[in-house]
Each structure stands twice: as structure tokens, then as C-alpha cells.
Amino acid sequence: MSAALSFPVEQRSDPRSDAERETILANPGFGKTFTDHMVLATWSSDEGWHDGKITAYGPLSLDPSAAVLHYAQEIFEGMKAYRHADGSIWTFRPEANAARFQRSARRLALPALPEDDFLASLKALVAVDQAWVPSGEAGEMSLYLRPFMFASEAFLGVRPAARVTYCVIASPAGPYFSSGLKPVSIWLSSDYVRAAPGGTGAAKCGGNYAASxxxxxEAGENGCEQVAFLDGLEHRWVEELGGMNLFFVYSDGRLVTPELTGTILEGVTRGSILELAKELGHTVEERRISIDEWRDGVASGEISEVFACGTAAVVTPLGRLAWDGGEMLIGDHSVDDGVGATTAAIRQRLLDIQYGRTEDTHGWLTRLV
Known part of the structure; x- marks a missing residue:
């Protein structure tokens, strides 16, 4: 068994100036710029996990025969670091991300990274690049953290790689949707599925996203910003968006989200909303919901709001569903911003916890710096 990883710091010789960093933080966008450093560690079948370090952010050197380039043996996570009003820096439910990272690793035949090493890597990177964490008072700003692992062995045989690289990079982030909080349009895919039983739908791996x-x-060609997928067998049951879980708000106050069947990613935000919604007085159901129930429910008014959720986009209201041959509007469009009251309340409660504006009664926050 490998000893716990350590992450000694190799300071880069040419970090960005304070002025350049502040210019970036004023309008970071999402996933466009990166901090000065990154985490690297290596796993091999004979040595286990070793050679952890913090080093200058920059290109990785890969052999052209590296297994990830040919067989897509790769997984990743997404999380955020939040600066609270007192200047401290926290992240949200990292143990859940660490556990999912291990589940994804098992499905992709990659080595499991111990939870302690996962958390230590986040703390080490944010400590050295803490100046890159935006002020929480500047809107929904955060430092997006992207841990990932890939098969780096130079070998073309089809088998689990004997050498693997672990890396964490960080990117200052504003809102995921550049247009800000407003209802998005969803295209219902009838030709493609995201995942099938026995596949990798429950793992957070790049291949799932490539397949979407x-x-x-197609969604963009039909004037939509995101795509919704149905199940791979009956093409009847609603699963998730390309990168977010779905919730349906009923007129009687119930919240329904598709149950986890092995083809849906178990989102950390999804799980948190299930608990927060109950605290806000909602009955919550995890069950299958058909596309007919979605369309008929919106048409009759029984479904009053629909929203998507994920780490990057937090909670995003859906305003329009379109498909080959039709479309419908969702929710009350007489409201100025088109955001339903339940969606807005859940979103605000979640953000207030993450940014330290309300008490964390669940113990979900972990201090990084």
C-alpha cells in the first residue's frame, strides 16, 4: 500500500503580476484562464502512488502512444473554492467528490486515489495559489478546481495502464452561463443517448461528455443552449442534460428528480438539493419520469418549474423545451427574470452555504486556507 502523498512546492519563476491577475479576476469567464501552479502525482503498478508535487502550470509531456490518447482511460472531478467574507477559503463537500472519483476510477480500471491524498492535493494547490480565489462579494465568483487522472503509460495494448498521472488545475470562474441567471432552452435529443445500462453513465469520464x-x-442548430437525453433502452425516460442533473417542481410543491439507475451521474449538487429541498418544506421524490409526463405536466400546469443543477452552473432554470416537431415554454414567463420561486429559493440557500453567508448545519464545508 502506498504511503500518503506529499506535495512539496516548486514555485514557478514567472508568476503573473498582481496587476495581470487582478485584470483576469475582474472578468474571468469560465475555464479560460488558469492559475500559476498545478498538482502532479504518478501511480505505477510497481510503486503505487508517488512523486506528488506542486509545480508550474504548463504543458504535459506525453508519448504519442500514451494509452489515454487511444483508449480514453480517463476520469475527472469538478469543484469550487469559495472565499468567505473574512478572507478564509473553503470548498463544498470534497469528500463526496473524492468518493465519486474512486467510483469512477473503478469503472475505468484506474487506481483509486485515497481520500486523504485527494483532499491534501486540493489544499496544497489552493494554498500556493490562494491569491487567485476571487472575492465572494463580487457576485458568483469562485476558483474552479479540476482534479483528473489519465493513463499515461506508453503502450498500445488494450489493458488497464500500468502508469497513470494525477493532476489538479485551477481556473478562476464567473457564472457558467455568460448571459447570467436566466432560463435556458433545452433540445430533447431523439437520435443520441448519453449512456446505456452497463456503460459508464455513472462515472465522470471524458468519454461521456465527448459522446454528448x-x-x-444539434441543440445549437435548433436555437437551444443545452441538450436533454432519454434512456438508452426505451427512449422514454428522462435522464439528464449533457453535464447537469434535472429537477421538476410540481404545483403542489413536490420536487421530482430522475432516480439513479447506473446511467445517470450522481451529482454532488443533486444530492445537496435533495436535502435542502426537504428543509424548505418540499416533498422530494427520486423516481423515473417519462418525457410524456414532462410535456403533459408543463402543458397542464402540474409541472410549474424545471431546473438543472451541477457544480459549474449551480442551479439553472429551464425556460423552453424543444424537440423535432415541437416546443413548449416552461414556467411563469410573466415574472421579470423567468426564474421560478422554488428554483430561486433552493439556489439561494445553496449559494449562501457555499459562500458562508448562512450557517452550515450539515458540515458540508471544508476549509482549504
């Missing part, structure tokens, strides 16, 4: 991109292009 053709449908995403």
Missing part, C-alpha cells in the same frame, strides 16, 4: 457533443451541436 454531437447532440449539443
Amino acid at each position: 457533443l454531437a447532440a449539443q451541436v
